Amino acid sequence: MLTVPLGGNYSTSMFDHGEAWWYYLAHYSRRITHYLEVGSFEGQSARWMLENVLVRNGSKATCIDPWEPYGDSKQELNPSWDTFHSNVKPFSDRVTALRGTSRHWLRRLDRDFDVVYIDGGHFQYEALEDCVLAWPLLKVGGYMIMDDVGTPTYEERHARLGVESFLATYGPKLKVLSASGAWQVVLKKLKE
Numbered sequence: 001m002l003t004v005p006l007g008g009n010y011s012t013s014m015f016d017h018g019e020a021w022w023y024y025l026a027h028y029s030r031r032i033t034h035y036l037e038v039g040s041f042e043g044q045s046a047r048w049m050l051e052n053v054l055v056r057n058g059s060k061a062t063c064i065d066p067w068e069p070y071g072d073s074k075q076e077l078n079p080s081w082d083t084f085h086s087n088v089k090p091f092s093d094r095v096t097a098l099r100g101t102s103r104h105w106l107r108r109l110d111r112d113f114d115v116v117y118i119d120g121g122h123f124q125y126e127a128l129e130d131c132v133l134a135w136p137l138l139k140v141g142g143y144m145i146m147d148d149v150g151t152p153t154y155e156e157r158h159a160r161l162g163v164e165s166f167l168a169t170y171g172p173k174l175k176v177l178s179a180s181g182a183w184q185v186v187l188k189k190l191k192e
């Protein structure tokens with residue numbers, strides 16, 4: 001069973017979805033895979049992908065995060081650029097870290113990604129915008145995973161509403177594979 005990343009140091013655990021991800025993404029470990037991540041924090045989800053899925057020469061992770069203090073009075077995150085780089089260091093030749101907002105970077109990428117993970121800003125409009133901007137970057141047949149679509153992580157931040165709006169609107173173009181536990185949604189892109 002594959003759960004948390006084996007390596008790296010994290011101030012808080014953000015990723016325990018390895019088992020579910022492996023179920024859907026294992027086949028990508030057998031070929032060159034391009035992975036896009038919105039919201040990387042200290043690199044835990046990226047590191048899991050690098051250890052388990054992005055194992056073929058030529059596979060790459062593109063990670064977007066402002067790496068600036070984020071949150072509110074109830075839960076403040078302090079994503080560290082240095083900690084992220086330290087945690088993905090063994091795989092640094094496979095990682096492109098784009099420092100800034102998803103709104104900025106998603107408009108500037110043109111690569112066809114096999115897998116996209118949306119785990120950035122958790123206001124509903126941020127989650128919706130990230131899904132919409134990332135959609136053209138995802139290959140047909142590729143997988144998009146959205147996090148924190150269960151109970152809101154922070155007060156007034158309802159990523160679930162943004163993801164549900166996206167699913168309702170883009171429904172004919174995708175197939176939802178898993179919403180198990182209602183914490184993450186895994187979908188497959190069927191058409192542009």
Ligand SMILES: C[S@@+](CC[C@H](N)C(=O)[O-])C[C@H]1O[C@@H](n2cnc3c(N)ncnc32)[C@H](O)[C@@H]1O
Nearest residue numbers: 014015039040041044045065079101102120121
């Ligand atoms: C829940 S954490 C990500 C956890 C990470 N996926 C992991 O498994 O370790 C959310 C991250 O989203 C980032 N974030 C917040 N607003 C963002 C935005 N507009 N664009 C990109 N990232 C953003 C935050 O800086 C934070 O690091």
